[in-house]
Amino acid sequence: MSASRESILRRLRETRVPRHHPAAAAWSPLRYADPLGEFEQRLEVAGGSCVEIAGRDELAAALGALAPFRDAEKIASPLPEILSTWDAADPRGWAELDFAVLEGQLAVAESGAVWVAPSDSERSACFLAEHLALVVRRDSLVHNLHEAYAVLDPSRSAFGCFIAGPSKTADIEQALVIGAHGPRSLVVVFWG
Amino acid sequence: MRVALFVPCYVDQLRPSVAHATLALLERCGFDVDFPEAQTCCGQAHLNSGGARDARVLATRFLEIFAPYEKIVCPSASCVATVTQHYGDLLPVSPELLAIRAKTRELSAFLATEVPSTALRGRWQGKIGIQPSCHGLRELRQGRSTERRDGHPFDPLRNLLENLEGAEIVDPVRTDECCGFGGAFCVEEPGVSRLMGLDRLRDHERAGASVVTSSDVSCLLHLEGLARRERVPLEFRHVAELLECATRDPS
Amino acid sequence: MTHPERANAFANNEDRARWHDQALWFVRDRRDRAMQGLPEWEGLRAEAARIKGETLSRLADQLESFEDNAIASGAKVHWAGDAREFNDIVLDLLRTRRVTRVVKSKSMLTEECQLNPWLEAHGVEVVDTDLGERIVQLRREPPSHIVFPAIHLRKEEIGETFHAHLGSPKGLADPTRLTEIARGDLRSKFLGAQAGITGVNFAIAETGGIVVCTNEGNADLGTALPPIHIACMGIEKLVPKTADLAVFLRLLARSATGQAITAYTSHFHGPREGGELHIVIVDNGRSETLANPSFARALSCIRCGACMNTCPVFRRSGGHSYEATIPGPIGSILEPVRDAARHASLPFACTLCGSCTDVCPVAIPLHHQLKAWRGELTERALTGKWKRFCLALSRAIFERPGLYSAAGRLVRWLGRRLPRRWLYGKANTWGIARELPEFPSESFRERYRRERARER
Ligand code: SF4
Numbered sequence A: 001m002s003a004s005r006e007s008i009l010r011r012l013r014e015t016r017v018p019r020h021h022p023a024a025a026a027w028s029p030l031r032y033a034d035p036l037g038e039f040e041q042r043l044e045v046a047g048g049s050c051v052e053i054a055g056r057d058e059l060a061a062a063l064g065a066l067a068p069f070r071d072a073e074k075i076a077s078p079l080p081e082i083l084s085t086w087d088a089a090d091p092r093g094w095a096e097l098d099f100a101v102l103e104g105q106l107a108v109a110e111s112g113a114v115w116v117a118p119s120d121s122e123r124s125a126c127f128l129a130e131h132l133a134l135v136v137r138r139d140s141l142v143h144n145l146h147e148a149y150a151v152l153d154p155s156r157s158a159f160g161c162f163i164a165g166p167s168k169t170a171d172i173e174q175a176l177v178i179g180a181h182g183p184r185s186l187v188v189v190f191w192g
Numbered sequence B: 001m002r003v004a005l006f007v008p009c010y011v012d013q014l015r016p017s018v019a020h021a022t023l024a025l026l027e028r029c030g031f032d033v034d035f036p037e038a039q040t041c042c043g044q045a046h047l048n049s050g051g052a053r054d055a056r057v058l059a060t061r062f063l064e065i066f067a068p069y070e071k072i073v074c075p076s077a078s079c080v081a082t083v084t085q086h087y088g089d090l091l092p093v094s095p096e097l098l099a100i101r102a103k104t105r106e107l108s109a110f111l112a113t114e115v116p117s118t119a120l121r122g123r124w125q126g127k128i129g130i131q132p133s134c135h136g137l138r139e140l141r142q143g144r145s146t147e148r149r150d151g152h153p154f155d156p157l158r159n160l161l162e163n164l165e166g167a168e169i170v171d172p173v174r175t176d177e178c179c180g181f182g183g184a185f186c187v188e189e190p191g192v193s194r195l196m197g198l199d200r201l202r203d204h205e206r207a208g209a210s211v212v213t214s215s216d217v218s219c220l221l222h223l224e225g226l227a228r229r230e231r232v233p234l235e236f237r238h239v240a241e242l243l244e245c246a247t248r249d250p251s
Numbered sequence C: 001m002t003h004p005e006r007a008n009a010f011a012n013n014e015d016r017a018r019w020h021d022q023a024l025w026f027v028r029d030r031r032d033r034a035m036q037g038l039p040e041w042e043g044l045r046a047e048a049a050r051i052k053g054e055t056l057s058r059l060a061d062q063l064e065s066f067e068d069n070a071i072a073s074g075a076k077v078h079w080a081g082d083a084r085e086f087n088d089i090v091l092d093l094l095r096t097r098r099v100t101r102v103v104k105s106k107s108m109l110t111e112e113c114q115l116n117p118w119l120e121a122h123g124v125e126v127v128d129t130d131l132g133e134r135i136v137q138l139r140r141e142p143p144s145h146i147v148f149p150a151i152h153l154r155k156e157e158i159g160e161t162f163h164a165h166l167g168s169p170k171g172l173a174d175p176t177r178l179t180e181i182a183r184g185d186l187r188s189k190f191l192g193a194q195a196g197i198t199g200v201n202f203a204i205a206e207t208g209g210i211v212v213c214t215n216e217g218n219a220d221l222g223t224a225l226p227p228i229h230i231a232c233m234g235i236e237k238l239v240p241k242t243a244d245l246a247v248f249l250r251l252l253a254r255s256a257t258g259q260a261i262t263a264y265t266s267h268f269h270g271p272r273e274g275g276e277l278h279i280v281i282v283d284n285g286r287s288e289t290l291a292n293p294s295f296a297r298a299l300s301c302i303r304c305g306a307c308m309n310t311c312p313v314f315r316r317s318g319g320h321s322y323e324a325t326i327p328g329p330i331g332s333i334l335e336p337v338r339d340a341a342r343h344a345s346l347p348f349a350c351t352l353c354g355s356c357t358d359v360c361p362v363a364i365p366l367h368h369q370l371k372a373w374r375g376e377l378t379e380r381a382l383t384g385k386w387k388r389f390c391l392a393l394s395r396a397i398f399e400r401p402g403l404y405s406a407a408g409r410l411v412r413w414l415g416r417r418l419p420r421r422w423l424y425g426k427a428n429t430w431g432i433a434r435e436l437p438e439f440p441s442e443s444f445r446e447r448y449r450r451e452r453a454r455e456r
Helices: A003-014 A035-045 A056-064 A091-096 A120-128 A145-151 B009-014 B016-028 B044-048 B052-066 B077-090 B095-103 B107-114 B134-138 B156-162 B190-207 B217-230 B239-246 C003-012 C014-036 C041-057 C059-072 C083-096 C108-112 C115-121 C131-138 C155-166 C175-192 C218-224 C244-256 C286-291 C296-300 C306-310 C312-317 C328-338 C355-359 C366-379 C385-398 C401-417 C444-455
Strands: A049-053 A099-103 A106-108 A113-116 A131-137 A159-163 A185-191 B002-005 B032-034 B071-074 B104-106 B122-130 B164-169 B211-214 B235-238 C076-080 C101-104 C125-128 C195-198 C202-204 C209-214 C228-234 C264-268 C276-282
Touching: A003 C059, A003 C076, A003 C286, A035 A049, A035 A185, A049 A056, A056 A131, A056 A185, A091 A120, A091 C175, A099 A120, A106 A145, A113 A131, A120 A159, A120 C218, A145 C244, B002 B016, B009 B016, B009 B217, B009 C401, B009 C444, B016 B032, B016 B107, B016 B239, B016 C444, B044 B052, B044 B077, B044 C366, B044 C385, B052 B077, B052 B095, B052 C366, B052 C385, B071 B077, B071 B095, B071 B107, B077 B095, B077 B104, B077 B134, B095 B104, B104 B107, B107 B156, B107 B239, B122 B156, B122 B190, B122 B239, B134 C355, B156 B164, B156 B239, B164 B239, B190 B217, B190 C003, B190 C014, B190 C312, B211 B217, B211 B239, B217 B235, B235 B239, C003 C014, C003 C312, C014 C244, C014 C306, C014 C312, C041 C059, C041 C244, C041 C296, C059 C076, C059 C276, C076 C083, C083 C115, C083 C195, C083 C228, C083 C276, C101 C175, C101 C218, C108 C115, C108 C228, C115 C125, C125 C131, C131 C155, C131 C175, C155 C175, C175 C218, C195 C218, C202 C244, C209 C218, C209 C228, C209 C244, C218 C264, C286 C296, C286 C328, C296 C328, C296 C366, C306 C312, C306 C328, C306 C355, C328 C355, C328 C366, C355 C366, C385 C401, C401 C444
Parallel strands: A049 A185, A099 A131, A131 A185, B002 B032, B002 B071, B071 B104, B122 B164, B122 B211, B211 B235, C076 C276, C101 C125, C101 C195, C195 C228, C228 C276
Antiparallel strands: A106 A113, A113 A159, A159 C264, C202 C209, C209 C264
């Protein structure tokens, strides 16, 4: 082990850091009367949109109603309901991708976020695609992040991500621009 | 109740009218007020400028001089904050220190809690802008800080003004932004201090205020100095001056 | 140069200073609205402060369990005592893998250690991929804010920069089109990169995982495409448990930009298949900060930037006026720990208004620490001699009520008698921008004494 490791840890062990005890009033995380409505509103503010369907069999039709999907030439998805028109052997091969559809495991109302844990190749598709759709079960919706982490175990996959809208930036004079590097649009499809 | 009047050094020398108004108000409310003449300065300026050693000497003096009194009332929120919130950084905890901390109150907080509001009825014609003292707000927790999510904060200054007939409080857009005085800051960082002050003046002017009030005198001296230089037609009255005038018996 | 010199220059360009003030106030306003949306805000802040406090008090154990778990997940962990060692570790990792093209997402740590110039000097092209950072990188300027690196620039200036470096049409100043041009340019950099460097927002002790938050998705592209991921973190980035992330993520984006959460919150546990994940843990003065009881809590900072947005001085003096990697209130505490003499003016660039303390999501008592710094700088004789003399002199006067009254009388007498020309001479820094107050002929105590004597 490196000398720096030992000396950093030694220095830290020699240090007595005064414990700080803030007087915390009891609190409990916010829950919503209408979590789905909250999710939709959050996602909309963040530049995304929501679609609800009753069953997976409606998925293709629901996406077909969206212009970016209709116009897409190169579509990729591990979902059996979607007809992929593009595949890549290398992560960089997804650079031309028009539309990716991925499965989300869980949605969080307070943040308008969906948890995805894509495989390695799905992962680059997820960020290189011009447009992204995430498909998530309606009953996986939780109220807040505390509830989300109570259910999730991020350490089970090499990569997992809360996605809460299309890629965006406000680095030029605070003007919000959608589509900084990654997808220019995000649609979340709730089913069930 | 035997009340000691704590008059900050700069109020004593530069704006004595605030101290006179404080005295008059307290006496009008029936308090037996004494001004301990040995007092000079609480050490705030020293402490805030890095002179903790010097401040410690003055804090020790303060403790001796004000020990005999039941209550200590002061028309400057920042000086009160120094005594109640920061003497503990300078002096070892002692029964004397704890007693002084518990006894020292800022004028508007004292009036709002110790005097029935009926005793402070009065009239004021005109629109009042409040320039909250940052130390009153964020050290003494008097007033609503926009940064925090507290339910119903204790806001004695506002309550006292709302009690005046005819008075209309007009809030600027940024209700609790610092005026830019900051003690030595105002002379060490003149460019930023000036701009901060001018922005407050503009904000109060746009809100339609004709007079700006505060529980700290230093903020008002700085704003008044700027307004006079820039010919901004705003008046500046410390809350003691304003209340004393508004509650004066017309007869 | 000291802070006042640079700040005066910025503030004296009133239009620009007001524009900068307004831009950041706008962010503060959005943050307030996001805060209002969470009734438990103050409880959440206290919880965050508690977790960070606990973590810092047993940081060595936490770091060790983080390391064990990270290694178990397949990551390689490296330790750097200082900036030099950190730069060497990264360069060595790249060299042994023959990497010459690197993309980097935001990391204030790499800024602090000056990693870019080091890599460039050794033949590695580093491209900052956060749009704001890319802008200042092209301009060869340091970032002026930790969340909005290019907040000091107007869109016209950015347009000129892009015209010069990226061949955008002259005069183009539309943010959407400028962003589009940057997107196109950076896309090719992402695709061509051999390694991706990221910062770390949170490191989880119980799993060995790291979390990176961005809005642009640049950290994700930078780690999904090239096979090598180098994550750089200070020792203070730890949280004990995965569940703790909920507390910090709820606070972070709301405080930083007013969003409920950033567009991407990415969790990494080990490398992807066939790839490498290297985590470099850096001290570079942090353990010394921790050893100083006055400032230890400053290490709880989660770099949201809210204290900068709310600071009335920062908004009117600009981030560059601090000449520090981390500007604003938190920077004015952290930077002097590294080099007190160089940054001695920073703790004084503050009115002690306390807004930063109230806004801080981890409840660091920022303005009290700034005040503590002033005391420490005075003790170490790093403040001006004249200032220290004035403090001692005035204290000596205040100890003697008779002398104090006489001095007051003299000052007021002079104030009333001296011709304006003298009164507003060079020494009167108050008078640069303001009129002096009217000097009363009698102090309060003089009149009080006179009236009481008459009563008796
Ligand atoms: S000190 Fe607090 S407010 Fe400032 S950047 Fe750090 S976490 Fe945010």
